[in-house]
Amino acid sequence: MPTTRNFRTRRRRLSWPLIAGIIMLHLAALYGLARALAPDFTAVVEREVVSAFTVTITAPPDPPPPPDNQPEPDEGAAGDPGRDAVPQPVTGQPPKVRVKRDDPLPRASSTGTANQSGAATAGDGTGAAGSGLGTGSGNTGSGRGGVAVTKPVHISGSIDNARDFPVPPGGRAARRGTQVIVRVIVTPDGRARDCRVYRPSPDPEADRITCQLVESRLGFRPATDANGNPVAAPFYWRQEWF
Incomplete structure (x- = not known):
């Protein structure tokens, strides 16, 4: 008897890349059909889609112009001369006026010519100018006014x-x-x-x-x-x- 073999058929699963490719082919076919049948509608849809993804790029402002070149002062140049110092005027105080004192008059009238009574060239007083015995005698006398040359x-x-x-x-x-x-x-x-x-x-x-x-x-x-x-x-x- 002839042998009977049982054959089983296995289904193969479609991979995701294949599925994506099939979808893209369908979309491309639909897009081509739409452009052929309704070109105006397709153009409006394209502008809307493109405007949604438009990025506005603003150009940067122009840089400011470079500053004008100004000459730099030479190093070590002498400065402007200073102003001359003017001393403040100083006025001295006027000298005091000395009042001339009148010569003393004697208490009693006299016929002499001296303007002071008691003028003496020698005597026993402590202030005699000549010789005497007072403590303030000058050249001679027994007072302490002499200058010692030798020591006691x-x-x-x-x-x-x-x-x-x-x-x-x-x-x-x-x-x-x-x-x-x-x-x-x-x-x-x-x-x-x-x-x-x-x-x-x-x-x-x-x-x-x-x-x-x-x-x-x-x-x-x-x-x-x-x-x-x-x-x-x-x-x-x-x-x-x-």
């Missing part, structure tokens, strides 16, 4: 007895190694006067007693002026305790 010199007396000074608090050892300097005025007669403590010691009582002893015990050769006359001059005495 200690010539006699001494202060070397510890019993002259009281025992300070703490005993004499508390004063040992200290000193005091006093200043006196040696008069023309060689005596010390007007004693003052110039540099004190730790014991004020001993300083006071030192001044008393210098004035009472010590003798001096007085200072002299340019003419060899004795004049008053200062002298410094140092008292030390050992």
